[in-house]
Amino acid sequence: MFNFFKKTLGRVKKSTGGFFRSLIPVSIDENSIKNVENIFYSADFGIEITAEIIGEMRTELKKNKEMRREDVVSVASKILEKNLNGAEASLEIPENSTQVICLVGANGSGKTTTAAKLAYFYEKLGKKTLLGSCDTFRAAADEQLRTWGKNLSIDVVASKHGADPAAVAFDAYKAAVARGKNVVILDTAGRLHVKSSLMGELQKILRILKKANNDITPNVWLVADATIGTNTIESTETFHSEIGLTGIVLAKLDGTSAGGALVGVYKKLHIPIYFIGTGETPESLEKFSATKYIDGLFASHT
Ligand SMILES: Nc1nc2c(ncn2[C@@H]2O[C@H](COP(=O)(O)OP(=O)(O)OP(=O)(O)O)[C@@H](O)[C@H]2O)c(=O)[nH]1
Ligand SMILES: [Mg+2]
Known part of the structure; x- marks a missing residue:
């Protein structure tokens, strides 16, 4: 993240929405286009997406010498919409089935x-x-996790510190089936994508689940931290190549982060985005909607 963006974000502690919009100048010409480029780049949209937006703006500026903030929002919205086309996903839970969601990700991602x-x-x-x-x-x-389970009245299967995570996954799945549960959600330890031994541990969890029931296809969702930025692309790519991600949840989108890296990740890897996390309470999880995400990003201050 550029210092400029960080500094400005530090000053104005507002939700991303209106604030991001307010960074875009009210009037833009050829000379101030660089400004807009910095804004999008600093919000982690990455080089490619930013270049697309700027390219489209240059075309517009050739036709009319000036663009208004509204025009930039409109151009950028269309490009983001195009790049997020097909990203929205929803988990199918057929009757009498037990779906598995295995959550993976970096330390502290959520x-x-x-x-x-x-x-x-x-x-x-x-x-x-x-x-x-x-x-x-x-x-x-x-x-x-037990505390969450207790507060929400949800069963938790856990084991001792140091136990084999794959064995816990096996036990949790078996318990879920025995108790007629529809969804079993597996929390895993945070790990750096570059540690291959830790990736091996996740592969083992997925292998063992197949042993528990060869017919299941576990959902493997990466929980990505919206505040991390463009290196999310690299880490997501590694998680994906090592264990085969089937989905993404973008946590911490309630802060000042624009979560722009999400667009770059989807453009590159086409992994569906299921949910966004918008806070620390149980309710603060929303199904991902591209339109809502884009509208939120460019919303006006109220
Ligand atoms: N604001 C905000 N905070 C969040 C969100 N999701 C998680 N957090 C906070 O982020 C911190 C880390 O969350 P955890 O859920 O413990 O993260 P983790 O990935 O399980 O961490 P490790 O197990 O240590 O790798 C906690 O303080 C959470 O309350 C979110 O969507 N918004
Ligand atoms: Mg954790």
Whole structure:
């Protein structure tokens, strides 16, 4: 993130929406286009998406010498919409089935909180859920999930600190089937994408789940931190090539981050985006909507 954006963000503690819009100058010509380029680049949209927006703006500016903020919003919205086409996804939960969602991601990205929010989300839809604590690495991890389970009245299967995460995944899946649960959500330990041994641990979890039931196709969702920026593309790519991601949840979109990296990630990898996280409470999880995301980004201050 450029210092400019960081500094300005620091000054104005507002939601991303109206604030991001207010960064765009009210009037733009050939000379101030660089300004707009910096704004989009600094919001983590990445080189390619930013270049697309700027390219389109240059074409417009050839026709008319001046663009208004509204015109930039309109051009950028169309480009973001095009690049997010097909990104929205929804989990199918057929009757009498037990779906598995395995959450993976970097340290502190929001996996455990998202696991709890997802359980709450599906319970509200009338589905029966179970949480599995496969983070046996961090001593307090299962306690964190147990607390969520207790507060939300959702079953939790956990194990001792240091236990094999794959064994917990197996037990959680079996317990979910035995108890007639519709969705089992597995929380895993945070890991750096460059650590191949830790990627091996995730591969083992997925192998063991296949042993528990060869017919299941686990959903493997990356919980990405919206505040991290463009290196999300690189880490998502590695997670994807190592374990085959089937979905993305973008956590922490409630802060000042524009979550622009999401667009670059989807453009490159075409991994569906299921949810966005918008806070720390159980309710603060929304199904991803491209239109809502774009509208929120460019919303006016109220
Ligand atoms: N504002 C905000 N905070 C969030 C969101 N999701 C998670 N958090 C916070 O981010 C911090 C880390 O969340 P966790 O769920 O513990 O992250 P984790 O990925 O499980 O962390 P590790 O297990 O240590 O890798 C906590 O303080 C959460 O409350 C979100 O959508 N918005
Ligand atoms: Mg965790």
